[in-house]
Structure formats: structure tokens, C-alpha cells
Amino acid sequence: MAFFVDFELHKCSGKAAEAVQLGSKIGLPPDETPQIPPLELFHPSTSSGKKVDDLDTLPSVHDCAIHLELLHCIHRLRNEVQSSALIKCMGQEPDESKQYKETRALRWSVFLRTAVIRFLLWLEDGSMLPPPDILMVWQACLLNPVYFANLCIEKRCNRIRETPFPWDEIHAAIDFDRMSYRLTTANRERFEQQCGLASDLLSVIESGEREKILDQMSAWLPDATIVTTQSFPPRLPIGNAVRVLLENCIKASGYEQTVNDIAAAVDRQYSFVEKMEQHLWLRSPAVVGTLERAIERYKKFLKLLKWHKGVMLVPTLDIDLVWHTHQCAGVQYQMDMQNFVGAFIDHDDKLGKPILKGGETKTEELFRMHFDSEYMRCLCWDCEAIWSELERVRLSKQRLDKGKRRDMARRIAGLVSYYRSREVARKSFDKDPE
Numbered sequence: 382m383a384f385f386v387d388f389e390l391h392k393c394s395g396k397a398a399e400a401v402q403l404g405s406k407i408g409l410p411p412d413e414t415p416q417i418p419p420l421e422l423f424h425p426s427t428s429s430g431k432k433v434d435d436l437d438t439l440p441s442v443h444d445c446a447i448h449l450e451l452l453h454c455i456h457r458l459r460n461e462v463q464s465s466a467l468i469k470c471m472g473q474e475p476d477e478s479k480q481y482k483e484t485r486a487l488r489w490s491v492f493l494r495t496a497v498i499r500f501l502l503w504l505e506d507g508s509m510l511p512p513p514d515i516l517m518v519w520q521a522c523l524l525n526p527v528y529f530a531n532l533c534i535e536k537r538c539n540r541i542r543e544t545p546f547p548w549d550e551i552h553a554a555i556d557f558d559r560m561s562y563r564l565t566t567a568n569r570e571r572f573e574q575q576c577g578l579a580s581d582l583l584s585v586i587e588s589g590e591r592e593k594i595l596d597q598m599s600a601w602l603p604d605a606t607i608v609t610t611q612s613f614p615p616r617l618p619i620g621n622a623v624r625v626l627l628e629n630c631i632k633a634s635g636y637e638q639t640v641n642d643i644a645a646a647v648d649r650q651y652s653f654v655e656k657m658e659q660h661l662w663l664r665s666p667a668v669v670g671t672l673e674r675a676i677e678r679y680k681k682f683l684k685l686l687k688w689h690k691g692v693m694l695v696p697t698l699d700i701d702l703v704w705h706t707h708q709c710a711g712v713q714y715q716m717d718m719q720n721f722v723g724a725f726i727d728h729d730d731k732l733g734k735p736i737l738k739g740g741e742t743k744t745e746e747l748f749r750m751h752f753d754s755e756y757m758r759c760l761c762w763d764c765e766a767i768w769s770e771l772e773r774v775r776l777s778k779q780r781l782d783k784g785k786r787r788d789m790a791r792r793i794a795g796l797v798s799y800y801r802s803r804e805v806a807r808k809s810f811d812k813d814p815e
């Protein structure tokens with residue numbers, strides 16, 4: 382990267398061995414450990430990134446930060462579903478075979494399709510905070526705005542698109558260090574009472590109790606109870622029995638196509654989840670700056686959409702995060718797009734790489750032309766920390782001589798190392814299930 386620092390910083394400052402004493406080097410008192418991410422990031426009243434001329438409806442730093450939290454929880458949920466222990470209940474020991482890999486994929490597919498059916502039932506009321514599997518499906522549906530709008534008309538539940546996505550309630554249900562999402566007891570009971578569904582889908586499948594599972598199945602499809610009871614294969618390992626039963630249920634429901642379409646939408650969205658997991662901005666020292674810049678860049682992206690209708694514009698990852706966050710607003714997103722862009726902009730996540738590449742090159746060209754700034758950014762922790770520091774220097778109108786530049790470069794390297802070492806510590810206490 383062509384910054385005016387004296388040595389290459391990009392992706393190279395995370396030397397874990399040096400990081401241990403870095404707290405003092407970045408100016409922290411020895412007994413103080415900063416909260417990572419900072420708590421004020423999630424406080425509704427400190428929704429930064431908004432200016433007076435903005436409509437209040439655009440996503441704030443607070444919304445984007447909670448969105449990131451949710452994506453990390455979805456990543457964890459998928460890991461849990463595919464964990465070795467649970468695959469044993471499908472009658473298979475973990476090994477290196479192709480069959481084992483297929484079982485992992487199958488395991489996810491069973492869970493996901495079950496989640497979609499539960500989502501369709503929850504949708505009928507939709508007034509209570511859903512458990513993680515349903516929340517994941519709801520979010521993926523919102524990211525296919527035109528599809529979801531049509532589905533809601535078909536199922537007469539447009540109210541759900543008018544409901545603001547409950548960012549604060551979601552944040553309250555998330556365990557910060559483990560990055561897992563869990564309803565409170567009160568919310569769990571409310572959900573179970575109103576929907577007649579178990580709140581913890583994973584534990585139902587995991588329990589292996591046929592009665593419990595049958596009970597759930599008939600809650601999904603009262604008319605198909607007989608079909609489901611008859612088709613519960615008694616001698617299969619429980620996981621496989623659930624799979625066979627589920628397939629029969631889906632067929633009997635008449636919603637086969639809908640279930641498949643929505644499950645595919647969740648799977649497409651998962652590649653974005655993985656990218657966010659790799660970047661892990663929430664744990665970086667520059668998280669506030671990263672999200673503020675992403676929002677500013679998203680506003681520019683909206684202007685491009687307005688000025689170049691019909692051109693396929695492709696967002697960068699940071700802009701995409703804000704765009705996805707905005708789409709979670711449902712009807713509000715639709716209205717904002719009418720106001721800002723003059724059209725309902727759908728989000729097509731089915732495009733292949735060659736088409737995306739072409740769109741990306743075009744967007745880069747237009748972005749540079751209109752805003753005289755670079756579109757593609759590295760977005761790693763180091764580069765983001767440098768951007769934040771440069772903005773601070775620009776605002777303070779400081780002049781940097783060679784010595785100050787060198788100090789600044791060292792301070793950034795130390796800061797990033799410190800945050801990396803904190804992340805290593807967090808991960809070593811909390812290993813994800815394999």
C-alpha cells in the first residue's frame with residue numbers, strides 16, 4: 382500500500398510474541414483492558430455516521446455493528462449444526478471419508494429446511510423475537526427484497542415487511558464473547574406458546590426422542606399428521622429418520638418449491654457470512670471508523686445507482702454490509718430506494734463471478750470519475766487502522782514530519798498487534814465446535 386509510512390504495515394503487524402506487552406505501548410494504563418468491541422458501538426443513542434442532511438432511515442453504525450454480530454452468530458450456528466457430536470446421531474462416526482463430508486452437508490440441509498418450515502409458520506404471526514434458526518431465514522429472505530415482497534403478498538403477511546428489524550432485541554440476545562444468540566426465558570416461553578414450536582430446534586433434533594420430534598412435525602403441518610406418523614421410519618438412526626420424515630412432510634405441505642427457494646437463499650447468503658467472519662471488523666481497533674466509512678461509501682453507491690440506472694453496479698464488501706443492513710428494513714428499504722434512487726432496487730445474489738467482475742470494473746470506473754476516490758479497498762485491520770489515524774490527523778490539521786510519521790506507524794502496528802493478541806486469547810478460551 383502506498384502510504385507515507387516508513388515500512389510496510391499491511392497485514393504484517395500481528396506478531397503475537399511481541400503483542401503481550403503492547404497494552405502499555407499503546408498508552409493504556411497497565412490495569413486497564415479496553416472493551417472489544419467498544420460497548421458504545423451498540424448503544425442506540427450513539428448511532429453515529431448520520432448527518433443532518435440524511436434521512437434517519439439509512440443504517441447507522443449501531444445497526445451495522447449488530448448486523449455483524451448476527452452474522453458471526455449464524456456462522457457459529459452452522460458450525461454447531463455440523464459438529465461431529467451431532468453427526469453421530471445420524472448413525473455415523475467422524476472420519477475422513479467422502480460419506481462423512483456428505484453427512485455434514487446433509488445435516489445442514491435437514492436443519493435448514495426444518496428452519497424454513499418453522500419460519501413460514503412463525504411468519505403467520507411474526508410478532509415475537511424468533512429463535513436463531515428462524516431469524517437466520519428471515520434475514521436471508523429480506524436480502525431478496527422482490528422475492529420476499531411477493532411471498533408476503535402470497536401469504537398475506539406483509540406486516541412483517543413493515544416491522545422494523547429488531548436490532549436492539551437481537552443485540553440483547555447475543556452473548557458477546559461466544560458470539561451465540563439465545564432467547565431469554567421469557568421470550569422463549571412466549572415463542573413456544575404462540576407458535577406451538579420448540580424454541581431450540583437443534584436440541585429437539587439432537588434429543589433423538591421420536592415423540593418430541595413427531596409432536597413438532599404435526600405442529601408444522603396439522604393436515605399432514607397422518608402422512609408424517611406413517612412415514613416415520615422406526616429402524617433408521619434418528620437423524621436419518623428425521624430426514625426421511627422431513628422430506629415427506631415437505632412434499633405433503635405443498636410448499637416444496639418455496640422451501641427449496643428459501644433454503645437456497647440462506648445458502649447463498651452464507652458466503653457473505655464467511656467473508657465477514659474472515660474480516661472480523663467487530664474485533665478490530667478501527668471498527669467505528671470502518672463502519673462510518675462504509676456508510677459514507679454506501680451513500681455514494683446510492684448516488685451511482687441513481688445516476689446510472691440500468692448499469693449493473695457491484696458493491697465492495699464494506700458497502701455490501703451497509704446495503705444488506707439497509708435491506709433488513711423491509712418496506713422502509715423499498716421506500717428509501719424510491720426516495721434516494723427513484724426505483725426499487727432488487728438485490729440479485731445469484732450472479733456468477735464473470736458477470737460480477739465486469740460490473741465491479743464498471744463501478745470502480747464510475748466511482749473514481751464521480752467522487753475522485755478509490756473504490757476498491759483492502760479492508761484489513763492494518764489498512765483500516767491507518768485510514769482512521771489519517772482521518773484523525775486530517776481533522777486536527779496536524780502536520781506530520783518524518784519523526785511523527787514514524788511514531789504514528791509504530792503506534793498503529795502496536796495497536797493492531799494488541800487487538801490481534803486479544804482475539805487470540807478470546808479464541809483460545811472459546812474454541813468453535815469442529
Ligand SMILES: [Zn+2]
Nearest residue numbers: 391759761764
Ligand atoms: Zn490491508
